[in-house]
Amino acid sequence: MTARRMAGRGDLTCVEILALLGTVGALDRRQIAARLKLGDATVHEHTRRLLSCGYLRTLAPQAGVVGRPRIPLQVVPEAAATIGVRVATDHLVTVVAGLDGRMLTSDVSPFDCHADPLPQLLRVIGQRLADPAVGPRLKAVGVAVPSSVDAGYIRFCPRFGWSNLPLGERLRAELPIPVLVDNDLTASATAELLYRTGREHDDFLVLGIGDGVGVGAVLRRRVHRGPSGLSAEFGHTPVAATGPRCACGARGCLETFTSDDGILRAARREGLAEASTTIEELRSRWVSGERSLARVLAEVGAILGRAVAGVVNLLGTPTIAVIGENHVLWPGLEPGFSVVMRASQVTAAYRVQVIVRPWSDAQHALGAAGLALAAPETLFTGPPGTSGG
Numbered sequence: 048m049t050a051r052r053m054a055g056r057g058d059l060t061c062v063e064i065l066a067l068l069g070t071v072g073a074l075d076r077r078q079i080a081a082r083l084k085l086g087d088a089t090v091h092e093h094t095r096r097l098l099s100c101g102y103l104r105t106l107a108p109q110a111g112v113v114g115r116p117r118i119p120l121q122v123v124p125e126a127a128a129t130i131g132v133r134v135a136t137d138h139l140v141t142v143v144a145g146l147d148g149r150m151l152t153s154d155v156s157p158f159d160c161h162a163d164p165l166p167q168l169l170r171v172i173g174q175r176l177a178d179p180a181v182g183p184r185l186k187a188v189g190v191a192v193p194s195s196v197d198a199g200y201i202r203f204c205p206r207f208g209w210s211n212l213p214l215g216e217r218l219r220a221e222l223p224i225p226v227l228v229d230n231d232l233t234a235s236a237t238a239e240l241l242y243r244t245g246r247e248h249d250d251f252l253v254l255g256i257g258d259g260v261g262v263g264a265v266l267r268r269r270v271h272r273g274p275s276g277l278s279a280e281f282g283h284t285p286v287a288a289t290g291p292r293c294a295c296g297a298r299g300c301l302e303t304f305t306s307d308d309g310i311l312r313a314a315r316r317e318g319l320a321e322a323s324t325t326i327e328e329l330r331s332r333w334v335s336g337e338r339s340l341a342r343v344l345a346e347v348g349a350i351l352g353r354a355v356a357g358v359v360n361l362l363g364t365p366t367i368a369v370i371g372e373n374h375v376l377w378p379g380l381e382p383g384f385s386v387v388m389r390a391s392q393v394t395a396a397y398r399v400q401v402i403v404r405p406w407s408d409a410q411h412a413l414g415a416a417g418l419a420l421a422a423p424e425t426l427f428t429g430p431p432g433t434s435g436g
Contacts, residue, residue, distance in 0.1 A: 059237075060085070061093050062421045063268075065102065065122050066241035069147025073106055073119035083268075084249070094120055096427060102126045102146055122147050127426065130175050130188045131416030132168065133231060133408050136160050136206060136258070140408040141171045143181050144416040148242045151181060153409045160207040165217050172222065186426065187225040189419030190218070191234035191411045193259055195273075195280055199228040205294035206259065225424045227415075231255075232281075234414030235370055236263030236270050241417050244368045244402065252364050254355060256380075257372035258326075260302040262358060282306065284354050305351045307373070313343045330375050344379030351380065352387030356396040359388070363395045369403045370410060377403050 063083055068074060074082065080090045097103040104123055108116035124145035133140040135158065143152045156171050158164075168190065176182045192214070194204035199215015215228040236253040244251050245265065253263040262281035264271040282302030283295050290299035291312065303309050307326040314320035314329060319339055333340055355367070369377055381401070388396040404410075419425060 059240075059268075059270075059421045060089065061097060061426060062241060062417060063245075064090070064093055064097065065146050065420075066148050066417070067246075068103070068120060068122040069124065069145075069149065070242060070246060073121040075109065075117040075119050077117065079120070100126075100426065102426065124149065125184065127186045128181055128184045129186055129416040129419040129425065130172055131234075131412035131414065131419065132171065132188070132190045133234075133411035133415065134158065134160075134164070134168075134190060134192045135408065138408075139167070139171055140412045141175065142409055142412040142416055143175055143185070144413055144420075146420075148238075148413070148417065150409060150413060153412070155408070160209075164209075164212075164214065165221070168218065169221055172218075176223070185224060187227065187419035187422055187424075188218070188222060189234065189415030189417070190214070190226070190228045191231040191415040191418075192228065193231050193261075196228055196230050196233075199226070201228070203295075205296070225419070225422050227419045227422050229415065229418050230261075230263075231411045231414075232261035232263040233270060233272065234418055235411050236265055236414070237417045237421075238410055238414035239263075239368050239370075239404075240265050240268065240270060242413075243404065244366065248366045250362075250364050251366035251368060252355070252358065252362075253368050253370060255371040256305065256351070256369065256374065256376075258307045260305050260351070262355070264358075264362060264364065266362065266364070281354070281358070286350060286354060301350070301354050305347050310344070310347055310373070310376070313347060314340060317343055319343060326373075330373070333379060334375055341379055341382075344376055345383035348380035348383030348385075349387050350383075352384035355384070356388050356390075356394070359396040359399050360394045365395070365398065366400045366402065369401060370406050372406060374403050374406045 064079055067082055076090050080087050102123055103120045106119040106121055108118050124147040126146055128143050128145050131142045137158060139156050139158045141154050142150045144150055158167055172188055193206055194201050201209050201212040201214050203210045215226055218226040232255050239253050249268045251265050255261040260282035284301040285299050286301045287299035291303040292298055293300035293303050311320055311326055
């Protein structure tokens with residue numbers, strides 16, 4: 048991991064402590080500070096607040112330690128929970144996560160992106176709030192959408208046809224607990240930071256490949272955001288002067304070549320798919336060992352690699368976590384991707400490490416639950432320095 052960072056990562060610090068203890072087990076304060084590269088005073092203050100609210104518990108002092116006894120701290124997973132919802136074109140994935148980041152429940156329900164999203168979301172969230180097993184512990188709701196989001200306000204979601212939608216405001220007006228609406232790649236980057244890639248790396252990209260294409264960036268253990276929520280829309284990077292019309296209205300966007308539709312279009316052009324062929328069928332053929340798609344996928348991988356190389360070379364991120372439904376196609380995408388990334392030995396892209404993650408829609412939802420947990424009003428009602436509740 049990188050050298051010691053400045054403290055002051057905002058609201059994620061408490062959640063990082065909870066996630067660390069939930070993933071690796073009980074640690075004392077010095078161990079927490081070392082793992083998260085935080086100052087001792089910062090860790091002491093945050094753990095004091097978490098202990099006072101019952102989110103952490105102390106264990107017996109470690110035996111045989113010279114000097115002041117070191118007291119391990121353990122997360123209390125059942126002390127609180129959050130709801131995470133991933134919004135897709137035709138379904139919602141809803142999870143309930145405990146303080147340790149583990150999913151307590153995970154459900155899929157139908158969704159019509161062309162109808163009013165509010166009653167559909169309120170229905171699935173209301174079911175969790177009414178559940179006697181988890182409802183009393185629920186502290187907040189996180190909603191992940193495939194769109195740029197500014198303080199819960201969706202400016203434009205071309206895939207759904209949404210524009211100027213105050214989704215966060217409308218949900219907050221109807222629900223008794225705090226609500227956070229954010230971009231789905233930002234949510235997944237948060238989950239990677241808290242529970243997966245962030246356990247070993249401080250700086251990395253999260254590359255989402257599926258019905259769309261997106262990139263989230265974690266820099267010095269902070270999830271990068273644009274000043275007005277306009278980030279992670281990597282799929283709308285222009286890569287060709289002409290090309291298929293994108294849902295955003297432009298031509299030649301990256302995702303018109305590298306998303307589900309782009310891959311299907313390339314396969315049809317080579318006579319490897321019919322008009323009725325679905326991306327699920329292509330994935331199944333590839334996983335079953337059919338290699339007729341190898342050249343098509345390598346070409347798509349090269350297009351993707353050119354765009355990603357620019358981001359890696361700009362930010363210098365040494366690691367990429369690949370997520371999304373099309374992670375199963377990565378062995379076919381990787382040859383073209385790697386040729387482009389390794390084209391110049393003097394670039395950061397040449398040395399980048401790629402980690403391919405097993406994937407399900409629930410990962411977006413889990414990230415949304417983590418974001419909701421980090422909201423200032425979720426865990427504490429008082430300002431820093433008070434116990435809250």
